[in-house]
Amino acid sequence: MEARAEAKYVRISPRKVNYICNEIRGKKVDEALTILRFTPKKGAKLLEDVLKSAIANAENNLSLDREDLVVSKAWANDGPTMKRWHPKAKGAAYPILKRTSHIGVVVAEKETEEEDN
Numbered sequence: 001m002e003a004r005a006e007a008k009y010v011r012i013s014p015r016k017v018n019y020i021c022n023e024i025r026g027k028k029v030d031e032a033l034t035i036l037r038f039t040p041k042k043g044a045k046l047l048e049d050v051l052k053s054a055i056a057n058a059e060n061n062l063s064l065d066r067e068d069l070v071v072s073k074a075w076a077n078d079g080p081t082m083k084r085w086h087p088k089a090k091g092a093a094y095p096i097l098k099r100t101s102h103i104g105v106v107v108a109e110k111e112t113e114e115e116d117n
Helices: 014-024 029-037 042-061
Strands: 002-010 069-078 082-087 093-098 101-109
Touching: 002 042, 014 029, 014 042, 014 069, 014 101, 029 042, 029 069, 042 069, 042 101
Parallel strands: none
Antiparallel strands: 002 101, 069 101, 082 093
């Protein structure tokens, strides 16, 4: 069983968030939340909110135990890019690309290895 949450059209570049996604992927949810709380980046706060939502979905909708949850997937994909123009010398124009992201997290139950006796 797995639960997911996604935040769309978030006003941050996906490249900045993917670095933080790599840090929490595969960790237990409580450990991942601790990492995000002490990471001094804007993307960490946004990812923390999405992770909390995924945990709440797992607990409330699927009746999963929080102690067994692991971050199985975390990603930040490209959203639409807002294009603006900044004037430069001699009548030229310089493009400004304001990027957006779709940030997603999937939490799943940790698979316990059953030992054969």
